[in-house]
Amino acid sequence: MNPESTSIQNTTQPIQEKTKWREDFPVDVPLDSYISRREFVKFLVMISGAFTLGQFWIAFMTYTRKHAGPALTQKIAGINDIPVGGYLAFHYPDHRTTCLLIRLEENQFVAYDNRCTHLMCPVIPQVEKKELFCPCHKGHFNLADGRPIAGPPRRPLAKVRLQIKGGDIYATGLEAATL
Numbered sequence: 001m002n003p004e005s006t007s008i009q010n011t012t013q014p015i016q017e018k019t020k021w022r023e024d025f026p027v028d029v030p031l032d033s034y035i036s037r038r039e040f041v042k043f044l045v046m047i048s049g050a051f052t053l054g055q056f057w058i059a060f061m062t063y064t065r066k067h068a069g070p071a072l073t074q075k076i077a078g079i080n081d082i083p084v085g086g087y088l089a090f091h092y093p094d095h096r097t098t099c100l101l102i103r104l105e106e107n108q109f110v111a112y113d114n115r116c117t118h119l120m121c122p123v124i125p126q127v128e129k130k131e132l133f134c135p136c137h138k139g140h141f142n143l144a145d146g147r148p149i150a151g152p153p154r155r156p157l158a159k160v161r162l163q164i165k166g167g168d169i170y171a172t173g174l175e176a177a178t179l
């Protein structure tokens, strides 16, 4: 069979036109989806760099929190604003941090940062059970001292130092959640 007649049967475009199209758009599809070792290493370096930067950022934030100036004294509420067994939420030491003030007895108050020390979900006081409960993974904390008593959390809740003066309750500092 004549080779020219074969090429005419297999294509509808002249051979010159095909070549021109290839010159204008020299994209090699199999090669285009090929990831070279260099590109892969570049990707790994970028991911590792972002991760390292994140670690430095966390360390920096922890350091600045620990070495911040003198603790802020802030009025939370009047003693008579909370009944025995009651609680209220407030922001301390900044507007992003929510804390809970709980009245355990007539003259006994406790306050904690309400972020669970497992994965930061907000905890809920269950005064009748004498505990704070984290619904995310069923974490339990002792209401009287913030220690973890069941579930995944291993560290106690960060405690807010309190001072009672002239019938009012003040927050005077935040104790870091430690082991």
Ligand code: FES
Residues within 6 Å of the ligand: 116, 117, 118, 119, 120, 121, 134, 135, 136, 137, 138, 139, 151, 152, 153
């Ligand atoms: S976030 Fe509280 S138990 Fe997991």
